[in-house]
Amino acid sequence: MNMIEVLRNPEWKSIAVKVLALQVLLSLLMFFYMHHQVESINTTIVNQNTALIGHLLMKEPGLENEVIHFITQGAKADELAEGKRILAQYGYQGDIPIENQPVLSGRSLPLKTAAQVLLLLIPLMLLLLWEYRKLFDKIRTISYAAEQVVENQFDNLLPENEEGEFGSLGRSFNAMAGRLTNSLEQLRQEKAFLRNLLSDISHQLKTPLASLIVFNENLLSDPGMEKEMRMTFLERSRQQLDRMEWLIVSLLKLARVEAGAIGFCKERIRLRELMESAVYSLRTVAEQKRQTITIRGGENAFLQADEEWLKEAFMNLIKNALEHTPQEGEVRIKLEENALFNTIVIRDTGEGIHPDDLPHIFKRFYRGKNHNKPHSLGIGLALTKSIIEEQNGIITVESVPREGATFRISFFKR
Ligand SMILES: Nc1ncnc2c1ncn2[C@@H]1O[C@H](COP(=O)(O)OP(=O)(O)O)[C@@H](O)[C@H]1O
Ligand SMILES: [Mg+2]
The missing domain is CATH 3.30.565.10 (Histidine kinase-like ATPase, C-terminal domain)
Structure with a gap:
């Protein structure tokens, strides 16, 4: 089965649409969460700079023109290098652990983000569970239908007009059940055919046989029977025997043809x-x-x-x-x-x-x-x-x- 066919399954379509919608929702949530975090870091940085410059200018008001460009235009390269050199002596560098960074301490951003992602996975799991439940329901329908077939109940068949694999499973299943019904019906008919044939044959043979028995009894019980009388009984016996012979021959012929036993x-x-x-x-x-x-x-x-x-x-x-x-x-x-x-x-x-x-x-x-x-x-x-x-x-x-x-x-x- 190729990929395109898999994608046509309604089960997949339903999952794909919902997962996509959920992802859009979660991305938006993530976006706003991160935005909020960055904004609060921004506020902290602004506060820190403001405090630093406030502190400096309180001590040296004349430096205002010197330092204000940090806020309006950012630092120059040589200033950054000199600052780095001095602060390195106090262990304050670019690779300082986040926990030791006073500005960020107490935020534990990576942990929170990881927890956030985990939390967001819960609705996804619930969604998948819900979709799987639908699949399991379908499988239960199929096993119920199979049980019904085992019980000789052929009217509760599977839906056929569904798209995708379940639809085609339904169609094959119903075709199989139909085949089975036909075979059973054929068996039933064959049995009925044999039963009728046997009863017909016994019925047709009993009448002449009964006559033959009577004629034979008469001949046996009266040894001194007149010759003419005896000939009548024998003649009638012969008629019945002819009839029986013809009957048996034709019946056997008919039975063989009807049973499909003749090539x-x-x-x-x-x-x-x-x-x-x-x-x-x-x-x-x-x-x-x-x-x-x-x-x-x-x-x-x-x-x-x-x-x-x-x-x-x-x-x-x-x-x-x-x-x-x-x-x-x-x-x-x-x-x-x-x-x-x-x-x-x-x-x-x-x-x-x-x-x-x-x-x-x-x-x-x-x-x-x-x-x-x-x-x-x-x-x-x-x-x-x-x-x-x-x-x-x-x-x-x-x-x-x-x-x-x-x-x-x-x-x-x-
Ligand atoms: N050509 C015919 N004209 C009129 N009736 C016929 C004709 N052929 C058959 N039938 C009717 O069909 C019945 C069944 O025929 P058939 O199976 O040959 O049995 P049978 O000839 O032993 O009666 C006959 O009993 C007769 O009533
Ligand atoms: Mg005839």
Whole structure:
């Protein structure tokens, strides 16, 4: 940190201004004190000279013209030399100790001045103490805020708009607390996610499992059961087992994607080719209701994504569209490309989605009012959304009831 930055601190500014003001005040005091001292020495010198000349003139009035020039013009060099010679015999010289100088004795000027300086330092000390106290207060605020963070209290943060080091400490501290809040929130969400997932899974598995147990009990308790009856139970068991298998496979898939446990690879994919392959895989489903699927556009569009998973996402959307579109209906797929992103639009002409369902259909296990399969689970769209979002895509839905639904997926180009 360079000097200029240090000087910008409000704490320093406050100290500097006050110390400067105090110094001006103390200098003035010192000035008047010294002035007073010098004046009183002056008076003493004048008195001494006056007394000396008075004494001389009382004895020799004729000398008045001889000596008066000492007062008006000062001494001449030869007079000074002669005076020095005579007085030296009595020990009266320039280097005579101040205590022995009758004129100055009793003044102890150096001592008084030193005491004065010491006395003047007291307000300076008090000022510094006061300023330090402000600093300590700030440090106490910081340690209080840190304690609060330890106690998981994140709303009593430090002031950020202060100038200088304390301001920047406040900003970093708050950023750190923010980071911590986010991490804690993320942990909390992950925990909630796991809890919900576990309860969803156990709920979804319990029903078919209960049926299986009943069928199995029936078969065991009645060994002589008619063959036809037995076949019915076995057939129903198989249905439940199929359902469970499918459930487990899809749930595991969804859990892995949602938990971010899948490393999606980034390949350069021809969008049109991928979509054609997804449609091809669903051709028998479409043929059952004599539905048509058309693809337009996207001949030159490329995506950076995971081919397998993206195909699964597209197939989920097309399958839904076919399920909710009447016989001989049409599903239209449009691939659009612009400078910023690739967009995939899948539109059907089915019954559409009820406005109440619209905000929820991407949630795990959510089935709309119009769900029409016997074992509708509500996993397909949740999985699709996760697959797309994990690869930085966006999926949205619009629907006009009785006119159809439109799913729109966008991938930003990079
Ligand atoms: N193309 C569509 N047209 C009308 N409703 C749809 C469409 N796609 C999805 N939905 C609604 O969204 C719900 C969730 O879909 P999804 O997650 O695939 O579950 P599922 O197909 O097992 O019901 C469906 O139950 C249905 O109500
Ligand atoms: Mg579905």
